[in-house]
Amino acid sequence: MAMRSTLIAALMVSVSSCATINTTGNAPTPSQTPPSPSAETVANPLPGGMQLVEAFTPAEGEIGIPYKKYVLPNGLTVVIHEDKSDPLVHADVTYHVGSGREEMGKSGFAHFFEHMMFQGSENVADEEHFKIISEAGGTLNGSTNSDRTNYYETIPSNQLEKVLWLEADRMGFFLDAVTEEKFENQRETVKNERGQNYDNRPYGLVSERVGEALYPEGHPYSWTTIGYIEDLNRANLTDLKKFFSRWYGPNNATLTLGGDLNTEETLEWVAKYFGSIPRGPEVEAPEFIPVTLEADRYISMEDKVALPLLYMSIPTVYARHPDEAPLDVLMSIMGEGRTSILYKNLVKDGLAVAANAGHGCRELHCAFTLTALPNPASGTTLTDLDRILRESIAEFETRGVEDDDLERVKAGIVSGMIYGLESVSGKVSQLAFYETFTGSPNYTSKDIERYSNVTKEDVMRVYHQYIKDKPAVIMSVVPNGQPETIAAPDTWSMYERTIPESEDTTDFEPRYAKDDFDRSIQPKAADFNPMVKLPEIWKSSMENGVNILGAVNTETPTTALQLRIEVGDRQQTLENMGIASLTASMLGEATEFSTNEELSNRLAKLGSSISVGSDKRYTSITVHALTENLDETLAIVKERLLHPKFDEADFKRLKEQTLQGIEQRKTQPSAIASGVFSLLTFGHDNPSAHPEIGTTQTVNNITLEDVKKFYADHYTAGSASIIAVSNLEEQVLENKLSIFSEWSGYPNPAPKLHPFPELETGTLYLIDKEGAAQSEIRIGKRALPYDATGEYYRARIMNFMLGGAFNSRINLNLREDKGYTYGARSGFSGSDIGGIFSARAGVRTDATADSIVQFVNEIKNYAENGIKEEELAFTKSAIGQSDALEYETPFDKLSFLSEVETYGLPDGFTETQSQILENITKEEIDALAKKHLQIDDMIMVIMGDKAVIEDDLKALGYPIVELDTDGLPVPPPQRPKLD
Known part of the structure; x- marks a missing residue:
C-alpha cells in the first residue's frame, strides 16, 4: 500500500508546482476577458500576439508532464512539452468536434472529415499529406469519436516545421481544394470502412443498435461515429463545407507538440503558419441531457x-461527473478481471466463455x-x-x-x-x-x-x-x-427516423487568411540530422542456460520484459494442434500455491500485467511493471511458470473456450482467407501452417495429461531466454532475474518440417461466404526466409512503393482512385524457415473481380518496368529517416531485442542495413522485382459471396477451385439420378 500512496502523492503534489498564469485555461472569446499577459510575456513579447496562460514544471522526483500553454489571438490553444530523450516530435491537432456535434439526418460528417482532410488542401496536392510525412520518416493518422477529431504525426525532430505547415494548411486552406471527385471517392472509402468494421464483422452492429435503443431520437449518441449510409448518400459537398466552416476553426482546436523541440523556435513557426487563420464561429460546451428509460x-x-x-x-x-469514479469502481467489482462477480458466476463455472x-x-x-x-x-x-x-x-x-x-x-x-x-x-x-x-x-x-x-x-x-x-x-x-x-421477445423496435427537410446550405462564407509569405513553398527539414539513439544492449546468461539480453531505459520507472521458451506450433503434431496454445493458457490459471483469483488480485494491486501466449515458434510470458514492484511481479511469474496446478476444472473451461474460439474464427472472413492462404503455401502436413488455436477435432482430442506432458517435455530452461528493458542497471536487474535460477532442463530438439507443397500457380481458390458484405483477397506465394541484411531485407525495400506504404501504387489504385477498399497492401514476411509474399485487401463485393485485375496489373507492371527514380528517392528517405521512431518506448526496445535474440543478429547490423538502403540502386530494385514478383508464380485466395461474384471471377479466365473454410476442396454437387 505504501507504494501506491507514494505514487498518488507524487502525482497529486504536482499541483503545487504549476505556475498558473490563467486559472480558467480557456481560450479568449468575445464573451470572455482575455487572459492577462504573464510577466514572461511582458518582458519578452511572444510572436504573433500569443500569450502564455499556463505553465507547469514538476519538482525533482515528481511524476508529471511539464508543459507551457499559449493562446493565439484567433483562439488557437497551443500546448508545448519539451522532451529531449529521443530525436522525434509528436504533433496533435484536436478539434472539439465529433459525431456528438452532428444533426439529425447528417450523421457521419465528423468521421467523413477525418478522411477528407487527408485529401490535400490549397497548397498541398492530392495524396501529398501521407507522402510528405512518410518521406520525412514519420507516421501519421487521424481518429474520430463522438466528442473530438484529432490528426497526429510522429516525425524526426528536424521535420517539425513541415508538419506545422501541413496542419495549418488543412485548418485554414482546405475548402477551396475540396472537389466533387474527392468527395465521391472518400464517400466510397467510408462505405468500405463501414463494410469492413461494422457490416461484415461479427457483432459489428451491436453499438449502433444499442445506441438507437438507449438514446432518444435526435440524441447525437443515438448513431455511431461512422453514421448511416443513407445519410452519407444524401449529403452533398456543400453540406460538408458548411460543417467544416462551423466546427474546424482555430478557436475550437488545440495544437499539442511534444518531443525534441525548441520552444522559442516552435512558437515562431506556430505564429507564422496558424496566426493568420481567422477564428471560426463561437463554440459553446455541449450540454449534458440526462438519459432515462421508463422500462427495460x-x-x-x-x-x-x-x-x-x-x-x-x-x-x-x-464523463468527469463526480459519480463517474465510484461507478468505475463498481464496474470493476462487477466484471473486470478474475476477481469479479461475473467471472465467478459465469466464466469460472463454464456457463459463459x-x-x-x-x-x-x-x-x-x-x-x-x-x-x-x-x-x-x-x-x-x-x-x-x-x-x-x-x-x-x-x-x-x-x-x-x-x-x-x-x-x-x-x-x-x-x-x-x-x-x-x-x-x-x-x-x-x-x-x-x-x-x-x-x-x-x-x-x-x-x-x-x-x-x-x-x-x-x-x-x-x-x-x-x-x-x-x-x-x-x-x-x-x-x-x-x-x-x-433470444433472451426475451423484443419490447422495443427502431422508429422510422425523422429526417429534417433539407435547408439551404449556401449561407456560409469561407474564412480566408492573409499572409505576407508564400504558403505554397514547403518548408525544408532543419539543418541537422536527428541522432538516433539505439539501445545499448548488455548480454548475460544464467548457469541453467537462460540467456539474457537487456537495455537500460531511464525515462520512466518501469520495466518491460519477456521470458521466451522456444516451443510453439512447430512442436505440435497434426493430431494435437492447439496444444501449445492450450498449455500457455494453463499457465495463466491456478498454481500449486494460489488460486487464479488470488494471483490476479495481487497483480492488480501492484499495477502490473503478465500475459502468456504462444505463436509459431515461441511461448512468451510478457511482463509490464512499475520497477519498484518488479520483485513481487517476478515472484508471480515464477509461480505461474514453475508451479502450474493444471487443474481439471481450469482445463475443461479453457478447452471449451478454445473450441468456441475456433467456431468464432469461422465467422471472420479476413482470418479465414489468411489461414487458407497459409495452408496452401506451407502445406496441410505442417502443423505450424494451421491456425495456432487448432481445429475442433484436434482440440477435442487433447487431454489434461497431454498438456502436462507437453509442458514437462518442452518448458525447459535450456530453451529459454529473457529480454528486458528497465530503468535498472544491468547488475541490479540480473540479480532480480536470478529468481529463475532453479529452473532446469535441456534445449528442445529442432522440430522436423514436412516439405512445402508445389503451388498450383495461376489458380484462383474460392471460399464461399454467403451474404458477405465484402470479399477478402490474398494473392501471393512462398518467398524468402528472414535475413536482416540479405536479399530478404532488400526485397522489403523493393516492395515499399508497390504496397508497403499508404501512398504505394496498390493502395492509391484500389483505395484512392477506385474506392474499392478501406486499404490494400503487399509485403514480404519471413521467419527462420521460410517466408511469403502476399498482396491483400478486403474489397466491395461488386468490385471483387476488378480488384483482382488491378492487383495483377500493378504487380505485373512493377515486375516488368520496375521502380521510378522519384519513387526510389522517396523510399530511401522514408525508410531511412524512420529510424528515429523505432526505439522510443520500452516495448519498442523490447521488440528490437527480440529480433536480435531470435535471429542471433550481430552488433552493428542496423548500420549495415543503413548502408544497403543508401546504396541500393534502381537496377537492383528492378532485378528484385522481376525475380520475386512474377504473377504466374502466385496463387489467389478469394473469400466472398459465391452467388454474387462467381460469374465475374470465371470471366477472368483463371482455373477456379472451391475450398471450405479449412482449406479443403469442396466436392462438386452431385447430379440428381434419373429414373
Missing part, C-alpha cells in the same frame, strides 16, 4: 456469428454495460444469462465493497498514468485530451485524486442511485436462423 427495452438481431451474445446497457452520468462489465464514459453520457457469451457446452441460454446478470447485480448489494476493490482500481489508475509517460505520443495525447475536455492540460492529479477519494459508501450509493432495479437496454445477438434463442 429488449431488442435482438440475427448475425453471422457462431456464439450468441447478451449485452445489457444502463444509462448513468457523464466470456463475461465482463464496462462503464464507457463520453462527454454527454456514460453507460454501465454487462456482456456475456454463453458456453454451448453448458447448455446456458441467453435467457439464463439475462437472469444470472441480474442476480449478479443483486449479489453486489450483499457482497459490498472490500478494501482490495478500491486498492485495485486506484493502482490501475496510477500505473496506467505512468505507463502513458513511456512515449512522447502518450504524453502529448494526455495533454491534448485534458486540455480539450477540461480546459487545462494539468488534470492528471485531479484524475488521480477523484479515484483515490472514492469510499465504500460512495460505491454503494451510486449502486442504489444508478444501477439497482434500473431499466436497461438488453440486446440479444443470435446466429442467423435462430431467432427463437
Whole structure:
C-alpha cells in the first residue's frame, strides 16, 4: 500500500508546482476577458500576439508532464512539452468536434472529415499529406469519436516545421481544394470502412443498435461515429463545407507538440503558419441531457456469428461527473478481471466463455454495460444469462465493497498514468485530451485524486442511485436462423427516423487568411540530422542456460520484459494442434500455491500485467511493471511458470473456450482467407501452417495429461531466454532475474518440417461466404526466409512503393482512385524457415473481380518496368529517416531485442542495413522485382459471396477451385439420378 500512496502523492503534489498564469485555461472569446499577459510575456513579447496562460514544471522526483500553454489571438490553444530523450516530435491537432456535434439526418460528417482532410488542401496536392510525412520518416493518422477529431504525426525532430505547415494548411486552406471527385471517392472509402468494421464483422452492429435503443431520437449518441449510409448518400459537398466552416476553426482546436523541440523556435513557426487563420464561429460546451428509460427495452438481431451474445446497457452520468469514479469502481467489482462477480458466476463455472462489465464514459453520457457469451457446452441460454446478470447485480448489494476493490482500481489508475509517460505520443495525447475536455492540460492529479477519494459508501450509493432495479437496454445477438434463442421477445423496435427537410446550405462564407509569405513553398527539414539513439544492449546468461539480453531505459520507472521458451506450433503434431496454445493458457490459471483469483488480485494491486501466449515458434510470458514492484511481479511469474496446478476444472473451461474460439474464427472472413492462404503455401502436413488455436477435432482430442506432458517435455530452461528493458542497471536487474535460477532442463530438439507443397500457380481458390458484405483477397506465394541484411531485407525495400506504404501504387489504385477498399497492401514476411509474399485487401463485393485485375496489373507492371527514380528517392528517405521512431518506448526496445535474440543478429547490423538502403540502386530494385514478383508464380485466395461474384471471377479466365473454410476442396454437387 505504501507504494501506491507514494505514487498518488507524487502525482497529486504536482499541483503545487504549476505556475498558473490563467486559472480558467480557456481560450479568449468575445464573451470572455482575455487572459492577462504573464510577466514572461511582458518582458519578452511572444510572436504573433500569443500569450502564455499556463505553465507547469514538476519538482525533482515528481511524476508529471511539464508543459507551457499559449493562446493565439484567433483562439488557437497551443500546448508545448519539451522532451529531449529521443530525436522525434509528436504533433496533435484536436478539434472539439465529433459525431456528438452532428444533426439529425447528417450523421457521419465528423468521421467523413477525418478522411477528407487527408485529401490535400490549397497548397498541398492530392495524396501529398501521407507522402510528405512518410518521406520525412514519420507516421501519421487521424481518429474520430463522438466528442473530438484529432490528426497526429510522429516525425524526426528536424521535420517539425513541415508538419506545422501541413496542419495549418488543412485548418485554414482546405475548402477551396475540396472537389466533387474527392468527395465521391472518400464517400466510397467510408462505405468500405463501414463494410469492413461494422457490416461484415461479427457483432459489428451491436453499438449502433444499442445506441438507437438507449438514446432518444435526435440524441447525437443515438448513431455511431461512422453514421448511416443513407445519410452519407444524401449529403452533398456543400453540406460538408458548411460543417467544416462551423466546427474546424482555430478557436475550437488545440495544437499539442511534444518531443525534441525548441520552444522559442516552435512558437515562431506556430505564429507564422496558424496566426493568420481567422477564428471560426463561437463554440459553446455541449450540454449534458440526462438519459432515462421508463422500462427495460429488449431488442435482438440475427448475425453471422457462431456464439450468441447478451449485452445489457444502463444509462448513468457523464464523463468527469463526480459519480463517474465510484461507478468505475463498481464496474470493476462487477466484471473486470478474475476477481469479479461475473467471472465467478459465469466464466469460472463454464456457463459463459466470456463475461465482463464496462462503464464507457463520453462527454454527454456514460453507460454501465454487462456482456456475456454463453458456453454451448453448458447448455446456458441467453435467457439464463439475462437472469444470472441480474442476480449478479443483486449479489453486489450483499457482497459490498472490500478494501482490495478500491486498492485495485486506484493502482490501475496510477500505473496506467505512468505507463502513458513511456512515449512522447502518450504524453502529448494526455495533454491534448485534458486540455480539450477540461480546459487545462494539468488534470492528471485531479484524475488521480477523484479515484483515490472514492469510499465504500460512495460505491454503494451510486449502486442504489444508478444501477439497482434500473431499466436497461438488453440486446440479444443470435446466429442467423435462430431467432427463437433470444433472451426475451423484443419490447422495443427502431422508429422510422425523422429526417429534417433539407435547408439551404449556401449561407456560409469561407474564412480566408492573409499572409505576407508564400504558403505554397514547403518548408525544408532543419539543418541537422536527428541522432538516433539505439539501445545499448548488455548480454548475460544464467548457469541453467537462460540467456539474457537487456537495455537500460531511464525515462520512466518501469520495466518491460519477456521470458521466451522456444516451443510453439512447430512442436505440435497434426493430431494435437492447439496444444501449445492450450498449455500457455494453463499457465495463466491456478498454481500449486494460489488460486487464479488470488494471483490476479495481487497483480492488480501492484499495477502490473503478465500475459502468456504462444505463436509459431515461441511461448512468451510478457511482463509490464512499475520497477519498484518488479520483485513481487517476478515472484508471480515464477509461480505461474514453475508451479502450474493444471487443474481439471481450469482445463475443461479453457478447452471449451478454445473450441468456441475456433467456431468464432469461422465467422471472420479476413482470418479465414489468411489461414487458407497459409495452408496452401506451407502445406496441410505442417502443423505450424494451421491456425495456432487448432481445429475442433484436434482440440477435442487433447487431454489434461497431454498438456502436462507437453509442458514437462518442452518448458525447459535450456530453451529459454529473457529480454528486458528497465530503468535498472544491468547488475541490479540480473540479480532480480536470478529468481529463475532453479529452473532446469535441456534445449528442445529442432522440430522436423514436412516439405512445402508445389503451388498450383495461376489458380484462383474460392471460399464461399454467403451474404458477405465484402470479399477478402490474398494473392501471393512462398518467398524468402528472414535475413536482416540479405536479399530478404532488400526485397522489403523493393516492395515499399508497390504496397508497403499508404501512398504505394496498390493502395492509391484500389483505395484512392477506385474506392474499392478501406486499404490494400503487399509485403514480404519471413521467419527462420521460410517466408511469403502476399498482396491483400478486403474489397466491395461488386468490385471483387476488378480488384483482382488491378492487383495483377500493378504487380505485373512493377515486375516488368520496375521502380521510378522519384519513387526510389522517396523510399530511401522514408525508410531511412524512420529510424528515429523505432526505439522510443520500452516495448519498442523490447521488440528490437527480440529480433536480435531470435535471429542471433550481430552488433552493428542496423548500420549495415543503413548502408544497403543508401546504396541500393534502381537496377537492383528492378532485378528484385522481376525475380520475386512474377504473377504466374502466385496463387489467389478469394473469400466472398459465391452467388454474387462467381460469374465475374470465371470471366477472368483463371482455373477456379472451391475450398471450405479449412482449406479443403469442396466436392462438386452431385447430379440428381434419373429414373
